[in-house]
Amino acid sequence: MRYAETGFHLEVDLATGNIERVETDPKLMELFLGGLGTSVKIHWDRVPPETKPFDPENLLIFSTGLLNGTPAFSANRTVVSFISPQSELLAYPMMGGFWSAELKYAGYDKVIFRNKSPKWVYLWIKDDKVELRDAAHLKGRGSLETQELIRSELNDPNAQVAAIGLAGENRCFTASIEQSRSSSSRLGGGAIMGDKKLKAVAVRGTKDVHLARGAEFMELMKGVTDYINYRNTHPIPDVMTIMSGIGSPQEMVHTDEKWHSESFAWGNARERRRNFWTPEIDKSWTKTQLSVIKRLISCFNCPQHCGALIDRPGQPRYMMKCFSKLTYAMAAYVDDLDFSFRIVQRAQEYGVDGFSTPQILAFGFELKDAGILTDKDFEGCPTDKEGRFFWLLDRLVRREGIGDVLADGTYWAAKRIGKGAEEFAHNVIKKHEQLPIKLGMLDPLYFLMYSTNEKISITQIEGNWPQAAFATREQRERFVQDWPQLPDEKFKQYLLEWEPRGEKGIPHFPTPEMCCEIVDWMEMLHNIDDALGICAGMASFCLKPPYHINNYPKLISAATGMDVDRNELKRKVNRSRNLHRAFNNRRGMTRADEKPPKDHWKHRFPELEEKLLSTYYKHKGWNDNGIPTRARLEELDLGYVADDLEGRGILQNGQG
Amino acid sequence: MLPTTWKEEAYCKMAKVKKIVKTIKIDADKCNGCRGCEIICSAFHAVPKYSSVNPARSRIRVITHRLKDIWLPVFAGEYARSECAGRDIYTIGGKQYDECGFCRASCPSRDLFKEPDSGLPLKCDMCEGEAKPHCVEWCLNSVLVYEEREEEVEEEEEKPEELQIGLEALADRHGLQKMKDAVARMSRNGQEEGS
Numbered sequence: 109m110r111y112a113e114t115g116f117h118l119e120v121d122l123a124t125g126n127i128e129r130v131e132t133d134p135k136l137m138e139l140f141l142g143g144l145g146t147s148v149k150i151h152w153d154r155v156p157p158e159t160k161p162f163d164p165e166n167l168l169i170f171s172t173g174l175l176n177g178t179p180a181f182s183a184n185r186t187v188v189s190f191i192s193p194q195s196e197l198l199a200y201p202m203m204g205g206f207w208s209a210e211l212k213y214a215g216y217d218k219v220i221f222r223n224k225s226p227k228w229v230y231l232w233i234k235d236d237k238v239e240l241r242d243a244a245h246l247k248g249r250g251s252l253e254t255q256e257l258i259r260s261e262l263n264d265p266n267a268q269v270a271a272i273g274l275a276g277e278n279r280c281f282t283a284s285i286e287q288s289r290s291s292s293s294r295l296g297g298g299a300i301m302g303d304k305k306l307k308a309v310a311v312r313g314t315k316d317v318h319l320a321r322g323a324e325f326m327e328l329m330k331g332v333t334d335y336i337n338y339r340n341t342h343p344i345p346d347v348m349t350i351m352s353g354i355g356s357p358q359e360m361v362h363t364d365e366k367w368h369s370e371s372f373a374w375g376n377a378r379e380r381r382r383n384f385w386t387p388e389i390d391k392s393w394t395k396t397q398l399s400v401i402k403r404l405i406s407c408f409n410c411p412q413h414c415g416a417l418i419d420r421p422g423q424p425r426y427m428m429k430c431f432s433k434l435t436y437a438m439a440a441y442v443d444d445l446d447f448s449f450r451i452v453q454r455a456q457e458y459g460v461d462g463f464s465t466p467q468i469l470a471f472g473f474e475l476k477d478a479g480i481l482t483d484k485d486f487e488g489c490p491t492d493k494e495g496r497f498f499w500l501l502d503r504l505v506r507r508e509g510i511g512d513v514l515a516d517g518t519y520w521a522a523k524r525i526g527k528g529a530e531e532f533a534h535n536v537i538k539k540h541e542q543l544p545i546k547l548g549m550l551d552p553l554y555f556l557m558y559s560t561n562e563k564i565s566i567t568q569i570e571g572n573w574p575q576a577a578f579a580t581r582e583q584r585e586r587f588v589q590d591w592p593q594l595p596d597e598k599f600k601q602y603l604l605e606w607e608p609r610g611e612k613g614i615p616h617f618p619t620p621e622m623c624c625e626i627v628d629w630m631e632m633l634h635n636i637d638d639a640l641g642i643c644a645g646m647a648s649f650c651l652k653p654p655y656h657i658n659n660y661p662k663l664i665s666a667a668t669g670m671d672v673d674r675n676e677l678k679r680k681v682n683r684s685r686n687l688h689r690a691f692n693n694r695r696g697m698t699r700a701d702e703k704p705p706k707d708h709w710k711h712r713f714p715e716l717e718e719k720l721l722s723t724y725y726k727h728k729g730w731n732d733n734g735i736p737t738r739a740r741l742e743e744l745d746l747g748y749v750a751d752d753l754e755g756r757g758i759l760q761n762g763q764g
Numbered sequence: 765m766l767p768t769t770w771k772e773e774a775y776c777k778m779a780k781v782k783k784i785v786k787t788i789k790i791d792a793d794k795c796n797g798c799r800g801c802e803i804i805c806s807a808f809h810a811v812p813k814y815s816s817v818n819p820a821r822s823r824i825r826v827i828t829h830r831l832k833d834i835w836l837p838v839f840a841g842e843y844a845r846s847e848c849a850g851r852d853i854y855t856i857g858g859k860q861y862d863e864c865g866f867c868r869a870s871c872p873s874r875d876l877f878k879e880p881d882s883g884l885p886l887k888c889d890m891c892e893g894e895a896k897p898h899c900v901e902w903c904l905n906s907v908l909v910y911e912e913r914e915e916e917v918e919e920e921e922e923k924p925e926e927l928q929i930g931l932e933a934l935a936d937r938h939g940l941q942k943m944k945d946a947v948a949r950m951s952r953n954g955q956e957e958g959s
């Protein structure tokens with residue numbers, strides 16, 4: 109009997125239509141837990157470094173996490189992994205919603221797609237019955253529309269469907285995979301689906317997921333439940349509303365957007381509008397938001413309300429979550445929130461990433477203003493701020509005219525356009541658009557997170573450590589008073605000493621050594637979440653979350669029957685973390701790539717930054733080029749990885 | 765059919781007794797569609813308790829049409845031998861609840877409230893023996909609110925037990941004779957094994 113996991117993968121060869129149900133080695137869970145961890149291992153074993161994103165050999169894996177389908181609250185992430193057309197590295201954008209639990213109930217931990225289908229298809233999984241079905245009639249349909257059409261043609265209202273829209277079909281590098289109220293959107297998974305001519309994956313399951321020690325698991329969940337209730341009624345004082353609660357940012361609940369609208373940059377990640385949030389804006393934005401939200405909704409087995417059903421007269425309904433509420437309006441310099449609710453509907457049907465895409469559109473118009481792109485490129489484009497965004501979005505997802513160039517994202521588009529366009533693709537790390545944030549003083553913690561994490565999307569690496577120092581000693585004392593999530597008591601001292609400015613402020617404090625410990629802790633927790641399929645909003649991505657390093661080992665032990673303690677858990681995720689890095693190193697990633705955007709902070713400290721990076725590499729057991737050393741790899745039972753890296757000359761013999 | 769007088773007599777003889785009526789109030793407008801209630805119900809009723817999870821075995825199901833704004837928790841009620849002759853469609857607050865939306869029955873027309881492998885009917889037992897129904901406890905959005913009240917009711921006639929309901933359902937599905945044969949075969953096999 110397998111516990112928590114089902115012990116089966118579905119292997120789908122899209123070229124031949126062959127589908128196999130394959131029993132997995134229980135050792136995989138022992139070594140890598142599940143979710144991202146076990147997926148990384150499969151990519152390492154089966155995808156050679158020469159593989160290009162659109163090669164048939166690029167595997168596309170839809171994975172559940174180890175705790176999906178169990179009663180663990182908020183265990184609903186689907187980890188989609190593939191070599192990204194944008195970064196050309198191993199990407200793993202995740203989505204919430206309802207899909208992964210359903211796959212578990214159908215009896216599978218992962219669906220692994222290889223090769224390309226000769227014609228448009230979708231996969232239908234109903235327990236043991238799995239079939240590729242013709243999708244010719246769905247081509248050109250919106251992502252939400254497709255989900256509904258599939259449910260109705262299968263005559264199964266409870267089927268959970270992940271689908272792509274036009275952007276994915278046309279292999280736009282920022283194409284997302286949409287599912288219910290969620291999407292797997294960063295780094296172009298939708299493009300890989302489209303390249304494989306896979307329009308959707310539908311699943312319905314009616315089987316059991318087993319718990320090894322169920323009663324013990326439920327006892328532990330009681331503690332988690334109490335803490336969720338406590339945190340939902342006790343927001344953290346002295347921090348901004350958006351950070352005071354648990355769950356992913358409750359963007360649909362909160363209407364006060366002073367912080368986002370004034371702290372994040374408008375246009376192509378250019379300018380902060382410090383006095384934007386006037387009483388009039390507050391009134392109009394609140395009214396708009398409340399008038400279109402029909403209901404607040406959650407993902408599978410989660411008590412929070414990060415999403416909403418949007419019902420705006422004159423357009424089809426859709427579901428919104430998170431920050432897309434602001435990204436389009438801010439990128440387009442539109443002060444009317446209603447614009448967001450209009451354009452997100454269309455963008456979601458097209459299936460595009462809500463962070464990258466608005467920046468790409470703004471980048472396009474900047475190039476036009478700068479004369480790098482010409483009027484001819486924009487023939488027929490309306491002149492008003494709103495209309496022109498719709499116009500360019502339509503071109504982009506169809507790859508028409510200038511849209512074809514922009515569809516590859518700012519980095520690749522700039523390369524193709526030339527004439528100095530590179531300067532305008534200023535907000536990327538590893539070729540991927542970042543949050544539109546431009547700040548004053550270098551923050552050493554964020555410097556490390558931006559530079560080194562394999563997620564390449566800062567929005568989900570930070571979390572348990574406050575974003576900024578508390579202003580007063582009293583506030584700091586209040587914060588550390590009750591902090592059961594800590595891996596080590598010493599962090600309390602770091603926080604107590606941390607001041608907003610001066611000697612004990614950024615960029616020199618926390619010291620590089622302290623920064624390494626803090627970032628390593630946060631990253632570890634993200635890696636655990638991503639292996640378990642737990643929403644980061646309930647663990648690694650928020651302050652004082654319900655799940656943490658002190659209760660995770662017990663929950664995992666009770667669910668799987670495999671006894672792990674904190675150290676062992678840490679070792680398991682370190683193993684997949686290092687394997688992931690080695691995979692990317694094998695594809696050419698080095699220290700030279702680990703750079704936040706030049707203009708991310710106004711005040712930069714090159715020497716300190718180099719020191720931070722070197723200290724962190726050392727802390728992680730990586731050499732000065734950011735490559736895991738043989739010693740580190742062997743310690744994690746990854747000697748075969750060291751052999752491989754040495755064989756390719758990526759690790760020099762004896763260099764460590 | 766009983767003669768009318770007999771029925772009346774029987775009625776008069778029934779004693780009034782005090783009974784705790786267990787009620788779950790459902791404020792469907794607050795439901796965020798998480799399906800947590802399905803998870804906990806199926807986990808609680810697993811044998812051994814909490815050894816597995818499978819919403820298809822839950823005695824509460826959340827009827828969901830996300831874009832239609834329908835999130836409707838429905839509890840499993842009585843087993844129904846045959847489906848209704850017609851289909852009701854309700855429109856409430858502009859939302860159309862099609863087919864058997866509110867119906868609690870485990871009935872042949874749909875796969876709701878049936879054990880996925882055996883097809884046996886499921887019925888909410890209000891988590892008998894527990895302090896509070898588990899779905900109520902697990903729903904952190906206060907959609908499900910538990911109330912107990914005392915009522916004077918007539919003494920109830922004995923209700924068929926779960927085993928009997930299950931057997932009836934099997935008989936309906938396969939025919940009584942087939943079932944008898946199967947039981948006979950099974951007991952014979954059992955004897956052989958035992959000897």
Ligand code: SF4
Pocket residue numbers: 182184204205354355356405406407408410411412413414415643644645646
């Ligand atoms: S916290 Fe929000 S995003 Fe996370 S699982 Fe819950 S509803 Fe989904």
Ligand code: SF4
Pocket residue numbers: 804805808822823824839840887888889890891892897898899900
């Ligand atoms: S009351 Fe108990 S048996 Fe009935 S639906 Fe709720 S959890 Fe299930």
Ligand code: SF4
Pocket residue numbers: 794795796797798799800801802826837902903904905906907908
């Ligand atoms: S647990 Fe509550 S909020 Fe969640 S689906 Fe059930 S009734 Fe709705």
